[in-house]
Amino acid sequence: MFKRLIYLFLFFGASGCADYLEVFPEDKITSARFPENETDILYTLNGVYSLLKENSIYNQGLFGFGVLDGATPNAFNWGNTPIAKMGNGQLSSSDGDVVTYRWTRAYAIIFRANYLLKILDQVDLPDDKRKVYAGEAHFLRGLAYSLLADTYGGVPLITTAISADEAKSLVRASLDETWSQVISDYDVAINNLAVKAPQKGRATKGAAMAMKMRAWLYQNKYDKVLEMATQIEGLNTYSLFPSYEGLFKKENENNAEVIFDIQYIRGENSQGSFHDQYCGTGTGSFTRGSRYVPTDDLVDAYETIDGSPVDPKDRFKNRDPRLQFTIVIPGSYILGFQFPNYIYPGGAFNHPGNRLKHLSSRKYRENNMADLPVSGQSEINDIVMRYADVLLSKAEAMIELNRDIPGAIALINRIRNERADVKISALPGTLSQAEARRKLRHERRIEFALEGLYWSDIRRWNIGKDIYPLTIRDHLGGVIETRFPAGYLEYYNLLPIPVGEISLNPGLNQNPKW
Helix, strand or coil: CCHHHHHHHHHHHHHHHHHCCCCCCCCCCCCCCCCHHHHHHHHHHHHHHHHHHHCCCCCCCCCCCCCCCHHHCCCCEECCCHHHHHCCCCCCCCCCCHHHHHHHHHHHHHHHHHHHHHHHHHHHCCCCHHHHHHHHHHHHHHHHHHHHHHHHCCCCCCCCCHHHHCCCCCCCCCCHHHHHHHHHHHHHHHHHHCCCCCCCCCCCCCHHHHHHHHHHHHHCHHHHHHHHHHHHHHHCCCCCCHHHHCCHHHHHCCCCEEEEECCCCCCCCCCEHHHHHCCCCCCCCCCCEEEEEECHHHHHCCCCCCCCCCCCCCCCCCCCCCHHEEECCCCEEEECCEEECCCCCCCCCCCCCCCCCEEECCCCCCCHHHCCCCCCEECCEEEEEEHHHHHHHHHHHHHHHCCHHHHHHHHHHHHHHCCCCCCCCCCCCCCCCCHHHHHHHHHHHHHCCCCCCCHHHHHHHCCCHHHHHEECCCCCCCEEEEECCCCHHHHHHHHCHHHHHHHHCCCCCCCCCC
16 A cells, blocks of 8 residues: 555656655745645655655665675676776766765655655644654654765755755765764654554654664664664564575565565556666566676675585585575576576676676566566565664674673574574684674675675775775686775765765865865
8 A cells, every 4th residue: 555655646746746846956835735634744755755766765776686785895787887886996976876866866855854844734633643744754864864974974964944045055064963863863753653654664663763773883883783772672573584585575575574675566657676677687688687796706705504615616505595595596496497507698697798697686586587577667675674684783783892792693693593594503602802793794794695785884894995906707707897906995985975966055065085
């Protein structure tokens, strides 16, 4: 139901949106009759949610479906795209796409959320419903500011509806001030929202708690991470899904591990995502074939089940089961097709222009190739936050605070052994803090591979200097590219402010060295 409402709003907005709601920076409301009732409020709320699927927010953007992993050692982005440039040190402040879209579309969320908060008092609503709508608006605004803070650093803070002229004279807040706004918005959401959402896909108290936990994690405020993880556990709502493979399948959506996700359905009005075209099941065509594919560096990072050395004659033998659930490897079975070998051109059915042809992504993959949706209509939801992240964030906080290392290892071992289809050797509880830190960081990379989190982890851990330069090779061993050949560029820890935004508002100081 909630998915239909989102896209009803989009359809309605396409035919009459200019009458009452415009996107940043134009923000004037021209209809004297809007809003009239709760339905109008709900349509406005759905208009904020709908922006989560925009490019560079979640759908095929910086966090969703592994595209952002193409800017890390986990995956390779074919083509001269800005995300590819992010990963190899060739990005420019004048590049568009993610550099521009994350900024403009995050602010579109903020402006729509602010407008929703403004009109709430114009409609006669029960106090409990008004409270929920306000909580969701704050949740979505906090989410947008968290993306901006993680990507650009301190940004202009806008908490009320303003004019286009006012928007052009804003200045950047500090990074601490921006994160404070994130926390403040999430606090309102936590206080206003219930454990169960009014409709599937809408934010809950647990979602607000978990996103607040991630905000603290990205600031390395580990004592606060522990507080939030404890509160989330106190809800007694979430648990690990028993199958890692099944976690990302359509039939298991909205399971007990999913804390917050982006909802998609097939349909004629772009209700689905482009995941299947860009990152998922390919057919080897120019219009449909994986452009963003995993690397051998990611394959090599997976452990063996029992901790023994990798068999040099068969590097896929006896490996962590999450490898075959994340990456299409030789011998992988896809319903309707049997691919015995991926070392030949086109074998992985990636985009014909992609030189990395022997591997492909499997997470979120439509396995039935006889029933593939049309391009742009993948109906598999994009998981933004799941319970495994709560466990590993709590473990990381305990390790960094040097507080109960054995307890932290026990949490990591839950990830390694609690699911029915993932059973690998348990880590000993006698590890030192440094050893536990290394294992935790490895576990996060593997558990969330191709889910878009590694880019943020690399930067907040400040390990770019340790993992670059990195050479990407094709199936014959030929060099495709060397990323950051002279070493990681530290100023890449923040993206540049879009030059178009600076031209509109010279008061926006550019990030250093961009």
